[in-house]
Amino acid sequence: MKPNYYGTPIRTSHRTGPRYAIWIKRIIITVILIAAVLAGLLQIRSPRPVGIDAPPGSFSSARAMEKVEMIAREPHPSGSSAHAQVRDYIIAELEILGLHPEIQEANVAPGVSKRYSGKLENIVVRIPGTDSSKPLMLAAHYDSVATAPGAADDGSGVAAMLETARALQAFSPLKNDLILLMTDGEEHGMLGAKAFVSEHPWAGDVGLVLNFEARGNKGPSFMFETSDQNGWIIREFTRAAPSPVAYSLIYNMYKLMPNDTDLTKFKDGGMPGLNFAFGVGLNAYHTELDTAANLDPSSLQHQGDYMLNLARHFGNLDLNQVQQQDRVYFNTIGWSMISYPESWIPWFTGFAVLLFIATVWHGIYARRVQWTELVGGLFVSLLTLVVIYGINTLLWGLLRSRISEERYQQILMDPQVSVYYLAGSLLVTLLLAILIVRVGSRFIRSENIWLGALTLWLLLCVGTSIYLPGGSYVFIWPLVFSLIGLNLFFFMEEEARNWLSTLFAVPAFVLLTPICYLVYYLMTLGMAGALMVIAALAFSLIFPLFCKPRKAHRDIFG
Template sequence: MVLKNSTPPLTPNSQTQTVKKNKSKRLAKFGGIFIIILASIILGLLPIRTPQIVSSNASLDMFSAERALTHLEVIAKEPHPTGSVANFQVRNYLISELQKLGLEPEIQKKYVVSNFFPNHSGTIENIMVRIPGSDNSKAIMIAAHYDSVRTSPGAADDGAAIAAMLEMTRALQVSGELKNDLILLMTDGEEIGLLGAQAFATEHPWAEDVGLVLNFEARGNQGPSVMFETTDQNGWIIKEFLEAAPQPLAYSLLYNVYKLMPNYTDLTVFREGEAAGLNFAFGMGLDSYHSPIDTHENLDLGSLQHHGEYMLNLTKHFGHLDLNEIKQEDRIYFNAIGWKMVHYPQSWALWLMIGGVLLFIGTLCHGIYKKRMNLTEIITGFLFTLLTIAAIFGIVTLLWKVLESIVSEEQYVRIITELQIGIYYLIALLLLTAFVTFFLVRWGSRFFTKENISIATMFLWIIITIVISLYLPGGSYLFIWPLIFSLIGINLALFMRADAWEWISVLFAIPGFVLFTPIFYIIFHMMTLHIAGILLTISALVLTLIFPVFCSPIKYSKRNS
């Protein structure tokens, strides 16, 4: 007997069609997910670019990298370390060019013993110009060093900043008079112990008149100029910087981390003298750093243009502001999409952290109430997440140690310093991380559902957010916003069908990919693949935001049938 409304049995052909249809749906789904993730990464990379190069025929009130390049061709003709004949020739050229602009440069000649580097000393000759303003509050000072190391012509480090200073000054004269005095400080002896900056800060009477320092450096010969360091109580400076800079690139995380590192620039000297300031540098093309290939021919003109546009726009902006009382509460700041910046007081980090914790607790209660989460599987998922991240770190670290042992020292240096080589190794490691993570989560999903692994990964993010918010608040944005968005996504997913979970997790993971991508890319350039294990561990952490995508749909459906 056949029931009236019964479903007829599937024929072999219909079964095949159903399998093909399901396979097509899965492929389409994963294709869509891949496109979303790729688009998020591209959005994250948008700010990591230089502005358009301005030609030598442009309006005279604009900064032109091509015009600045004519100065750089002379400055970086050959290595010119402190005390050398070549350095003396560069000094004379800079004095001559400043005089052509109608200025009266002064020389500060001094024997200095470094306060920062033991046994480093020398006789330096700083070049200084003071341009009076119409109604001075305190002076704004542009600083860069004109000496190079003995092994390099120093086109990027730091000839580009010196050439930009000359072109900026020329353009500024066309733009009109500032209210505040402008001091141009071209220091000598930076490469042998920050000697010129120390001499100016401790010996020259102008140092007491400085209200704000803008220092320019380089650690490579390519890429955008990043505002990577500020001084303490930077709230007012950051707000004004973001208002004035046409293409700002800055992350408070970098500033917090930089303070923990044993690195020094001329701003270090001024900062210890309690001057307020901003520090800028471009750092891609690391193979050129302090090397013979740091020539004007190899310099990215976009980097020079970015330096110069910062100088001109910030000088014009701060040159008309009262610089007497400028210290305010530190701010958290970061590029959101492209050159659009988000910033807010650092004290918000604590409140956002508390809000994240409460949202996590509410989401957990929501999942338990819906009978979609249980503590046993959450604990299992949390431990599994830790083991997955640890596995990625161990595998990548081991593979990189093997690679380091089987290639020559020269080959290894090229891999970590030359982008055109290192990028392929980075892509391979990222793919390895994605595949290992996929298969581990696929296997592990027999022990937990998508809901439980999602909330388990959020528990890890909660722990990291609490630690970072308390001890490295400038970097808290990198964790709190992906956490909040993902928790919102989980709550929405709890109202939907189980098969919608993958889309929700990916869509609400977009902020995580957007925020982490530029930081990952900058660390890759600055620190190189020498820290491959740490870099790929960061990528594994971001992948935890989309763990539900990796879970087995078969196991999931059986556990919830």
């Protein structure tokens, strides 16, 4: 044994006490990590569906589902006779509520759209407020693709709007005018939304728009997109939504993708807004499986809870000036959310950088860190990510080459099948990480491997702070917590590494679990390589668990 600079002996024996004590420690550490993953999964859940006997002022998915069944009896693409029947049904439902719907007709000339030419019919209703600043608009599209009945996409949004209008009518009116817009031609390129923005006289009045979509038939509804300068909107959203699920990382990534919804056209027209969608069950998206029977009532309830509560909240606020500095936002435990202005990011990143520098100095002064081994620890982390990406990509390539395309698509799209392949990929990833770190720890101390991994996290922290500010939180806070744990480790014995690395990696598992969930469900296992790299990043903060016992090291300090 050799004392560190605090005079505390650095004991290098790995197996102390009875063998059962070692297994108890391992079980407790495993339980902590599983609990962290479950805490992350608790963020991404839907509220329980509400029955048909719910109070008049509440949103009931059971009542809304009755409307979905009427809307999604068969495919109803724009211009079809089934589409006309859905249009008439929606108008009749609005008139039963005492409202006065209007039809905005627009013509799409041949050649304007590659997908459709002919007449469009948006359904528009304006409910007067008592003292309106600017109108709040709720939007969803009522056309479907020709291959699907459209229960989720987007019968769920239209049915939720009808149920929301009914619930709002049960109480005193809102201060602001409320516009209900059911667009036509969304499936052909957001044609109805474009027509509303460019031709309807109400378009210039709108103070805020809430758009509702679906890319599956189950799962929680995410607020996945906002307009720019979203600070005020996000603060009010987190206050009003009863079960919010939203991540600024997802919005930042969505902006880099070519995907569009009706909100794209609304934003192009100068309307600030929020976009909501659920996306589990991709095998139902635009297929014959998109029926009312297959629609998850919890997903419909989530959409409706957003719609009704946000309508009541924003419908009573001044919507004249809603633009404010963008904010970082994310769920923590369950539906609780944290948000802060993007202008705070440089301060948080600067703190993480200073803490990293202090940790390196502390480790060197305590004779626990050496520059060459620190570089070696960074190399181990990078090698682990590269190997994990390569092996998983190779395995999925081999799988695809050996099975039919139909079977491959089922594996990707059907969550009841893909979950087993996800578990297998995670197991391969974990085993690869253990193997590489185990070999590396024969030559590099565990604290240097730990600090090497945190060097990679520091680079990602700085990079996202500059180029992907909405996603910076994913790296800033796990990095800070793990650096604190490593500094504590410098005061303690070798055996403490397992406890400290585990406890201080909990924030990383809580924050990265929902990101893995989203990539898995929305991007599918076709991106298994990238998905497993995200999982490996979380594993990198517990690399000390995978290291060989300290007694196996050569004593590099003499």
